[in-house]
Amino acid sequence: MLVAAAFVGPGTITVCTLAGVQFGYSLIWAVLLSILATIVLQEMAGRIGVVAQTGLVDVIKIELKSRWVKNVMIAIVLGAILVGNAAYEAGNIGGATLGLEGLFGKQKSTLIYPLLIGAFAFMLLWFGSYKMLEKVFVGLVGVMGVCFVLCAIITKPALMGIFRGMFVPQMPEGSLFTVIALVGTTVVPYNLFLHASLAKEKWRSKKELGTAKWDTVISIALGGVVSIAILITASAAPMDEVSNAMDMAKGLEPLFGKLAIYFLGIGLIAAGITSAITAPLAAAFVASSCFGWPNGMKDKRFKLVWAIILLLGVFFLSFDIKPIQVIQFAQVTNGILLPVMAILLLWIVNRKNVMGNHTNTIFQNVIGFLIVAFSIFLGAKSILKVIGVF
Numbered sequence: 001m002l003v004a005a006a007f008v009g010p011g012t013i014t015v016c017t018l019a020g021v022q023f024g025y026s027l028i029w030a031v032l033l034s035i036l037a038t039i040v041l042q043e044m045a046g047r048i049g050v051v052a053q054t055g056l057v058d059v060i061k062i063e064l065k066s067r068w069v070k071n072v073m074i075a076i077v078l079g080a081i082l083v084g085n086a087a088y089e090a091g092n093i094g095g096a097t098l099g100l101e102g103l104f105g106k107q108k109s110t111l112i113y114p115l116l117i118g119a120f121a122f123m124l125l126w127f128g129s130y131k132m133l134e135k136v137f138v139g140l141v142g143v144m145g146v147c148f149v150l151c152a153i154i155t156k157p158a159l160m161g162i163f164r165g166m167f168v169p170q171m172p173e174g175s176l177f178t179v180i181a182l183v184g185t186t187v188v189p190y191n192l193f194l195h196a197s198l199a200k201e202k203w204r205s206k207k208e209l210g211t212a213k214w215d216t217v218i219s220i221a222l223g224g225v226v227s228i229a230i231l232i233t234a235s236a237a238p239m240d241e242v243s244n245a246m247d248m249a250k251g252l253e254p255l256f257g258k259l260a261i262y263f264l265g266i267g268l269i270a271a272g273i274t275s276a277i278t279a280p281l282a283a284a285f286v287a288s289s290c291f292g293w294p295n296g297m298k299d300k301r302f303k304l305v306w307a308i309i310l311l312l313g314v315f316f317l318s319f320d321i322k323p324i325q326v327i328q329f330a331q332v333t334n335g336i337l338l339p340v341m342a343i344l345l346l347w348i349v350n351r352k353n354v355m356g357n358h359t360n361t362i363f364q365n366v367i368g369f370l371i372v373a374f375s376i377f378l379g380a381k382s383i384l385k386v387i388g389v390f
Helices: 002-007 010-023 028-052 056-063 067-104 112-127 130-154 159-167 176-186 189-202 206-235 247-256 259-291 300-316 323-349 352-358 362-386
Strands: none
Touching: 002 130, 002 189, 002 206, 002 259, 010 028, 010 067, 010 176, 010 206, 010 259, 028 056, 028 159, 028 176, 028 189, 028 206, 028 323, 028 352, 028 362, 056 067, 056 189, 056 259, 056 323, 056 352, 067 112, 067 189, 067 259, 067 300, 112 130, 112 259, 112 300, 130 206, 130 259, 176 362, 189 206, 189 259, 189 323, 259 300, 323 352, 323 362
8 A cells, every 4th residue: 555655646646637638538548557567566576575575675685696786786776766766755745735735825935835744744754663654544545546536426527438548559649758657657666665675564474475465456456546537537627738736626626616626635635645755765765775774664774864855855845846847757767767677676576596486477477578568668769759760
């Protein structure tokens, strides 16, 4: 559930809103494909955590024999996660801020809401155990899910149009970057590290692999339902352009009246807070694995890392940057980085000395390589399009 909460954040809400407003139901297939890919990759990451009882970085440190290659790989992972998650954190806190502004109006000081959200996330992380965080997330994701699914139902969507958009892949003109962003906002590379670390916190025995698998499938599928509901809702909004996720509330006022702002505001706050907790947590788990800190979530250095990421998120919001541009760019970058992380994961999950009898089956490897191939294809197309070749 923490992983589901991590990918259904302000970035997902914004990208799904853009997809719905600009292309209607035609990109639902991309969300569905992203959800299936997420389930496959996250199941592998969770399985590594349960079987090896260690995080992905720990496995990389053990399995890479060349010190030079090992150090370079760890530096890349650590740098990408710490810097990337600090940037994501600004988007997460900014998303929750938009929700608060929608409900309570703007304040004279633009830092009041970010500081409130940052303080709330800090208290949960400082005093919370894994079990407590999980309960908080179940509640927040539940609230978020109800808000967005109700919005989608109230719009009275065309069911045939939804099924066509879901099972007949199409890529309208100008939709390439949106497709990549939909993949990037769902299959989040840092979630692979987060899932492996959290799985070993929750499940201590290989006998629990079945439970861990169904936990992954159900939680991420529910997150996918929320993402599709956001896209469907946005499709009904009489709008031409979107500058932030709360714009959808204005577009839906003819349908919902003032209720639109409350539904979307509460959903956005829940999405922002859940992601504002998971991004620092993932960064701390990666740092802990890189430097070999022994005391898990209670280690002072572990707490220092997530506190710095949280503070950087609040700090970045003091700059006058349009959140939607940062979010879109981050999701596209994510989609391009995904193949590297997926290849690394497939390599680890096929190591007999790590996984024993729980390595991938041939079918799982085929699906895994298809996901890698698809993500490389999308990334290559986006690069060629940027440089004007494609």
